[in-house]
Amino acid sequence: MGTDTPMHIDRGYLADNSSDEDENEFSSTSASTMDNKHHSSTEATPLLLPAPPRLASYISLKLPHLPVKPLSYKPLLSLLIVIVILSSSSDEIMESAQLRIFESIICYRHYESTDPTKLLLGRSAVGPGAIGGVLEQDCKIDGVQGELAMLVGYTRFFNGLPSLLLAVPFGWAADRYGRRPFLVLGMVSFVLKIGWVQVVSWFWQAFDIKMIWLGTVPMLLSGGETVVTGLLFVVLSDIVPEADRTSVFLITGACSLLASLLMPLLGALLMEENPWIPALLGLLLAILPLFGLIFVPETLHRRHLYSPQISPPPSPSAPQPPASSTHPPAITPPLHHRLAAQLRNSTSFLTHDARVPLLILPFFGHTLITTASQLLLQYMSKRYAITFSTATILKTTFNAVKVVLLFLILPTASKLGTHYLHLSTQRKDLYLARGSQALLAVGYLLVGISPNIPTVVASMILASLGMGLYLMIRSFLTSLVPSHHIARVYSIITLLETLGGMFGGALTAALFKAGLRLGGGWIGLPWLFVGGVGCVCTGLLFAVRLRLEEDEGGDAGSEVDVM
Template sequence: MRKPSDRNDPDERDHLLRHISETCQTKKTVPKCGRLSPKFLTFMVLLFVVLVEFPGNLAQAPRMRIIESIICRNFYGEHNPRLIGTGPRGEVDEKFCKIDEIQKQFALLKGMQDFFDALPGAFLSLPLGMIADKHGRKWLLVAAYSSLWCAFVWVYIVCAFPSYIPIHWIWFSGAFSILGGGSAFASALLFVVIADFTSDAQRANRFFCVSAALLATDVIASPLSSVLMRHNPWIPISIAVVIFAFAIPASFIMPETLGYQREPEHEQPGTEQEDQPFFPSDNTSDSKSSMKQHILDAFVSARATLRDWRVILLVTSFIFFMQAIESVRLLLLYVSKRYGWPLAKTAFINSARSITCLIVLLVALPSISEYLVERRGFSPQEKDLWLARTSVMIQATGLFVEGLAPRADLMLAGTIFATTAVGAPHLIRSLATSLVEPHQVGRLYAITSVVSTVSMMTAGPILAGLFNLGIDAGSGWLGLPYFYCAVLGSVFAIGLWLVTVKKADEDRDTEDSGSENLPEAPTSTTLGSLSQ
């Protein structure tokens, strides 16, 4: 407690005046959304996820079939024109498109498209993350998802006019990512928004909720896509383009969440000094610093965020997750080639995966989390770490089974087993968030986005190359991409066992010792209500 005579101390008065001045500047820079409840904000994020992911899942299989048919038609146009027109809509019958030469071209085209789509994000994610931390999330969301819709439409246009536009021009869809940072940054930005209004204890569960919404769209979209594809693959793609367009106005009404849990009037002295600006202030002589200086500031900021080796290890684990995600995208092509299934039939695999993911995210993981925290006395950090370790080990095992399976039923079993680890990226993201300061969350997620983007860039060509090697070596080696991902996952699973965090009793001791030395603060219910 301070003595009454201390209240008129000149040093304290100067500090309060400086604090008020900085608070006013903060309010001018970043709009607050403290009047909105976390439940409402979660609903907004979920609505946004549905508008983006439903059309993406609806269009996945038909887009692959259309691209395959274009490659197939071009191939037989040179080698056997008599086969053109054997299909139901004048194209080559799909069964003739499963030969090695066509599938190798298809895999390479897809792998390189993933590379070019991810390329801009590798350079833009960190600067855009810095902007998100300083100026807010909202307008970056608008830019990111508007550019993704433009890229989506570009692929639609190229596929619609194969006689006039070479199919390889789908690679230029990545150019639109220059406007918004690409899909990895857009996804990371949504998780930043969630982290803004969620407490440490609830963060992982909120991440699970968003992933569950994403997967729920797949449960509906994939079977619907399969049914519509039997009539015409252009029907689901056209519907997807229209639905995706609604995500753009939805991004305009998304509220700003930067500073949600850190109202200026409740900040402790010295907090503002920790949150250093990313770019030089307009009031200084360095206001016109060069782009080179801005890039240097970005790397200095990144280095400050990655001071803890545990954060570095957790962030680099997204190398594995992106490779594993790319292996899922390859799954339809892999099943179609190895087991001779038509692409329309393979779409149900996504539904099986999504149903499994929903059960895990909505039932299994929350129940296990509650058990570990309430019954076993785990801290939120301990719980996230333990679940992440187990999940990565399970995923690596499932990937190995996918690559080894000689029959489709065994492959499906391996896929479902690997899918039970769906919460691992969210657990690791939540754990990493708890290891950095609140004002570093945006740049942490931006760094994660850079790692994810670079991994995604390399994943497409690497897995396509391994798939083609498997084709050359024989059907038993078609699972090479999954063996590779299994080995990579095993390496990071070992790394996670090296990470240690504070136990629950240590956290309580730290809080108790810290509270003894803190001055009395005015009682307020505002921050308490925000964290619930």
Template sequence: MSEETFPLLGGQQKPTTRWLSVYLLSLHTFFISLAFAMVNTPMSQLLEDNLCHRYVQGNSVKAELCKNNHVQFELATIMGYMPVMEAVVTRTLTEALGLTTAFPFGVLADRIGRKPILYLAFAGSILSKGWKLFVLAFPSVLPVQYILAGPLFLVVGGGLAVQLAALNSIASDLVSRSERASAFFLLTFGILSGSAVGPMVSSKLMSAYSPWTPIFLSLCMWPIGVFILMFVPETLPQAKQDPIAEIGRAASVLKPHTLKSHLSQSIQLYKASLASLRTPSIIIIIAANIIDMPEDMATSGFFTQFISKRFNWTFADAGYLIAMRGIIQMAVLLVALPVLSQLLLRWQQPNTRDLTLARFSAAIATAGALWMAASQVDVVIGGLAFQSLGAGMLPLCRSLALSYVPVSETSRLNTLIGIVGTSGSMLGPVLTWLFELGQKRGGVLVGLPYYGLAGAFLLCFVGLLFVQAPVSREEVDEVHSIRDIDDCRSVEC
């Protein structure tokens, strides 16, 4: 049987069994995403309460006092710099130690398996989240700013970039190349469904009890998610070995573990991954993923603060809007995009179809983000709903990017995409700055953060207009064969 039909498992699993594994993977992402989503809104409320009590310095604080600019600017600063700290830890700090977190874990996933690396990444994320909750639970012991130290624990496992890379590598290993977009839709659906249910549950519990109630309940979701993952088979290909990983492993054995040797190996790993970026099209596609984190921030935690401040809503009420966004995105990924994908296959090849839908999604997201800057709450909610219709852009771009590389390099490319997405965290302070500038200037400029988000999506849309999808599978294989020969000659095979 051809590789196109059985990409990695060599026909050892039936198609129905492989798709069952994909569904289990989607269910796993649901519970993990649910655990995270149930914590986010309560944490924002607890952060505001902490900052407000320190600012007012009293036991009884009126809610309206917590909406003053001093408290809100400090809250926005902490929330804006949190993803920056995560990006710094998972990239800059660990690179200085010669470990470059995301890349070695990505290469290890191609060597020892995807699931062990995934478990390790989950452990680091749990430790990071645990530290944040510890700081919030003992405000009299630690200043709330110490919450920014939470990302230090992400050196264990590599953080979100590694988790997403491992999950997407397992999914792409399980299905054929033409079915990857559908598999990525299912994974994204699991994430979004958890992100939709989580805020709904947490908002209800926050209104009825306290912000800590949904946090404690979320702790039960982690073991369920890990248990489900145990039933997903390891998908590391046995017949195909990654020569770059072999070189990296040999180098680690032969060279002393000095800082210089670690840095040298890190540079080699970067060069090996960047070698895949041979065409402007794949560079544009991967670069589009930088919008991932800014979009997530602007439509989740930051959005609840924005709505709470601008329209005097409670965090619990604003959390329902996040749930609405997740429901719309689920409908898009589960119904709309699969139906459109099948219809477009009548006239277009799979890669061309993915590119067409990615462009369409980027255009919708641009218009929706622009509406979110409006001064009427109904228009803002409508803009959020319309922007959510563009949920397919990033999974479509990921599927399209994988069409440019052979199967043996999918994990490294997924890691590279994750790193680019994580790099977008650096734009968090820009969002904070736009928020503060808009609040100071007032008027239509209050929506300045969402004018910026609309501009970013517009750049993605324009970039995708210049992308050329691979014409055929044979053309892609020919390019990979030529590249492999050149790489072999360069190392004197």
């Protein structure tokens, strides 16, 4: 669907709604016009005559009533979902493979300096990423795992810097100049970052492994992963009517999780042959979305084309009322006053509705939980003495439950809430968000104390039942703010997610290293921490209330927001 797709107008509308008298007026007016043109044209007569009064009146009265059929958002939604699936597949298929390559490089260098007898091949014989240089089970010692955790944690910290610096400016620019340019830059920056990390890993004898941190530099083009994720949700908000937004967000999240269900399994199988196979395949999958973006139009100012309830934005060429000439010219205020006024205007939605910041803050906790989830492979590999490929297969159980949750459990619960319990859309989303956050908190607390594989799998299943939480919060939050502030709200969410990712990655890595040092059950310290954060976020969600005017069509219950 291109950007110039015309709106469909019913051509029979005029005929069905015009009287014979109107037709006679139209005919006589046209005839008069032609007669005047034939007999009274001179050299000074303009080539384009103005419309006669009756014809102009006819057009002005009839054309505003032409019915306009909104465009279907489904073709563009399908394309965006394909892009999301490809991007998610890239991350998922190479996550454990890249982690194994990092571990191999750190492990080889560790034994090279401490115990060369562990080395199976010399430097001249070992291949890219030092794969095959040391047995994997010999790399599960605390010294190697602690360094690996810190490497990955600080990688997340540095990758978060572009989002921290650029999330708000890019959100403002996306509201002003459009979503598409920044979306394209984001996908390009991903490819450059992944490519650089693999160059450093391939030529590990020439580069220090910490050089992967320079992969942050390409992210300055786009603001980082969280900025691009936020932009994708902004584009979805642009094209999807409010009534369908929650279900579309859930479907998009579920399709992304399909990649997390299938790709880790494929990656684990390919890792048995060589970790570089899924790593390089992930780079290829990161490139493919760039071709899909060619067909994604700019969606800024196009929301009215997809929803009949939304009026088109005013044309910049439309006549404006004349400015009053009775007032003297305004005095331009100082620059710092103008900047302060602009800042107040840009962030007014934060103070206009006290519920907005309460709903935004849990995204910080969400990112802490996400960073802990990324540490899950290393945690299971170390605590239960299993390989990364086996840990990847176990983690797939976690992802499988999330897919069932988003495809079946949450849509069913949503339907029950609206059709049988007669809850309003907003109240239903709020109740589901509260329950999901509680399950998430309890699940991760149990992950932290699980003594064996069966209990940790059961705990991951419980935690996964809450993973649809932030899709629902996004939908609920979007309904509370004006459309021209949506990208800015998502930018602030991105900022908090970035802070959570930056400091959460380093913090959970430090907690993991501290747990290794303390020994025993303390190895689960990162999950005890994020479980506690989840409990705090649950309290924030229970502090949010609906207003009576927002609960029309549903059972208002006993919750009334007085803010």
